Amino acid sequence: xxxxxxxxxxxxxLLLDHYQLSTRFINIMIKNFxxxxxxxxxxxxxxxxxxxxxxxxxxxxxxxxGKSTIILELKKKIIEKWNSEDIESQFEYFIKSQGKSRTHKxxxxxxxRWHSGKRxxxxxxxxxxxxxxxxxxxxxxxxxKFDDVEPIIRPPELKDFQIKLKNDLISTLNDKGDKAxxxxxLPTGGGKTRTAVEAxxxxxxxxxxxxxxxxxxxxxxxxxxxxxxSISQVWxxxxxxxxxxxxxxxxxxxxxxxxLIGGVIVATINKLxxxxxxxxxxxxxxxxxxxxxxxxxxxxxxxPMYEALYSYAGELKGTDxxxxxGLTATPGRKHNSQSLSKFFKTxxxxxxxxxEYEDNPLKFFRDKKYLAMPIHKTIRTNYTxxxxxxxxxxxxxxxxxxxxxxxxxxxxxxxxxxEDRNLLIIxxxxxxxxxxxxxxxxxxxxxxxxxxSIMNYYDRTSVVIxxxxxKPLRRKYIEQFKNGEIEFIxxxxxxxxxxxxxxxxxxxxxxxxxxxxxxxxxxxxGLRGPEFGGTATCKIIDFCxxxxxxxxxxxxxxxxxxxxxxxxxxx
Numbered sequence: 101x102x103x104x105x106x107x108x109x110x111x112x113x114l115l116l117d118h119y120q121l122s123t124r125f126i127n128i129m130i131k132n133f134x135x136x137x138x139x140x141x142x143x144x145x146x147x148x149x150x151x152x153x154x155x156x157x158x159x160x161x162x163x164x165x166g167k168s169t170i171i172l173e174l175k176k177k178i179i180e181k182w183n184s185e186d187i188e189s190q191f192e193y194f195i196k197s198q199g200k201s202r203t204h205k206x207x208x209x210x211x212x213r214w215h216s217g218k219r220x221x222x223x224x225x226x227x228x229x230x231x232x233x234x235x236x237x238x239x240x241x242x243x244x245k246f247d248d249v250e251p252i253i254r255p256p257e258l259k260d261f262q263i264k265l266k267n268d269l270i271s272t273l274n275d276k277g278d279k280a281x282x283x284x285x286l287p288t289g290g291g292k293t294r295t296a297v298e299a300x301x302x303x304x305x306x307x308x309x310x311x312x313x314x315x316x317x318x319x320x321x322x323x324x325x326x327x328x329x330s331i332s333q334v335w336x337x338x339x340x341x342x343x344x345x346x347x348x349x350x351x352x353x354x355x356x357x358x359x360l361i362g363g364v365i366v367a368t369i370n371k372l373x374x375x376x377x378x379x380x381x382x383x384x385x386x387x388x389x390x391x392x393x394x395x396x397x398x399x400x401x402x403x404p405m406y407e408a409l410y411s412y413a414g415e416l417k418g419t420d421x422x423x424x425x426g427l428t429a430t431p432g433r434k435h436n437s438q439s440l441s442k443f444f445k446t447x448x449x450x451x452x453x454x455x456e457y458e459d460n461p462l463k464f465f466r467d468k469k470y471l472a473m474p475i476h477k478t479i480r481t482n483y484t485x486x487x488x489x490x491x492x493x494x495x496x497x498x499x500x501x502x503x504x505x506x507x508x509x510x511x512x513x514x515x516x517x518x519e520d521r522n523l524l525i526i527x528x529x530x531x532x533x534x535x536x537x538x539x540x541x542x543x544x545x546x547x548x549x550x551x552x553s554i555m556n557y558y559d560r561t562s563v564v565i566x567x568x569x570x571k572p573l574r575r576k577y578i579e580q581f582k583n584g585e586i587e588f589i590x591x592x593x594x595x596x597x598x599x600x601x602x603x604x605x606x607x608x609x610x611x612x613x614x615x616x617x618x619x620x621x622x623x624x625x626g627l628r629g630p631e632f633g634g635t636a637t638c639k640i641i642d643f644c645x646x647x648x649x650x651x652x653x654x655x656x657x658x659x660x661x662x663x664x665x666x667x668x669x670x671x
Contacts, residue, residue: 157556288624398426
């Protein structure tokens, strides 16, 4: 967790005065945590106290987590200062051994496995005199494989355009039955998940009692949990007499046949695909009795995994299979439009906004305050990126996805270490007014950690979220961000979909992005308008480098007509 200034001061004093960390060891820590260029960026020589402040800004409550050499050495130096009675008693309790030397006991204790929030972290922190925040968050109890949802909570009423879409979907389901194949398209933040849930839950309600399933496929754990929350909330408002069982079939969650009674299966395509490959009895059962399927992020629904799913369902259910609805904010991309059209029968559902908005649907959503007004700002870094040799058509979306992957492999790491570029990023972030909520998309995880530590040094509350961030800690950070306790979330490789923080005021993109789909998902994190609990405006800040071959392929350049206002470039 992010440390308060009081805890930082207390911890720094302990490490310097009581544990007497040497300048040499502190400098080794600075280097190991990737902060060795901080002095140049800050344009000053740092004292040991200031260096420890940087380290604590970088590591936060995770200072003692992990088994890297530097973490183990830090623990050893701390345990060395314990009194002999504490070393002896904790060695006997945790290592369950006797008769070894003091050095042996210290080494063994320092290497003791650290389970956040459990007995050893609590003991280590208490004896050492550190704040209890350093024990970390214990893993929450594993979520059940299914939820039985009772009617209780009332979500906001549907807007008129959502009601019309919902009714059109139900009409199609009634008319076409298993032949119904379609896509719902709404702008990111326009409520497509809620609209789909309302339509399919209402249509399937009598069929759930017959043991039928709604299979909801999402791309990530966050999106799966978001779907579960929406389905649960909608079901709770209906005057149904039965409960609804929602099953988790993603991440470490599995479904067993004995639990199956009909209801909603929320799954990732990877989990379904692996079950299909093994001809798992559960996946056979739920597809055999599938009443309808919803595919979130439907522009991804043309991969080999989906082809395997369609083929498997066809074998069990026949050519028509069952109603299938795709959800997307990005229909008709050049790389998949033909495949999508073929599968979804070109049935595209968009809201009827009237003649006034036929040529500019986005204006409707902004005028009605469903979406925030996006204000775009480009910042030229003057960094020149060499050519990347790739085969492909630069106009093709799949090529641009591959280009993003190429940068991810190599050039992003180079960009992350450029001192002038990082100085420009920090100067820009410091200009953002305090207490505004900002999401920062960085080049690498180390880049996120580095920038976050610098901002914390300047007392601008910042944290890092990556794929390595433990789920309880990620949830805690997001909760603090929503509550205004954290100004900046620096992230890499996550928070592009399934992340809900409507009050986000700034999206800062420090990494090159070529894929239009990825860029739209990033920008969408800040586009929730006041009518959907968001903000009136959102500023999108793009850091733009010079590219010898692919300059005009950067995604932001294909959004010129999207921005409500384009601010002058800042060089």
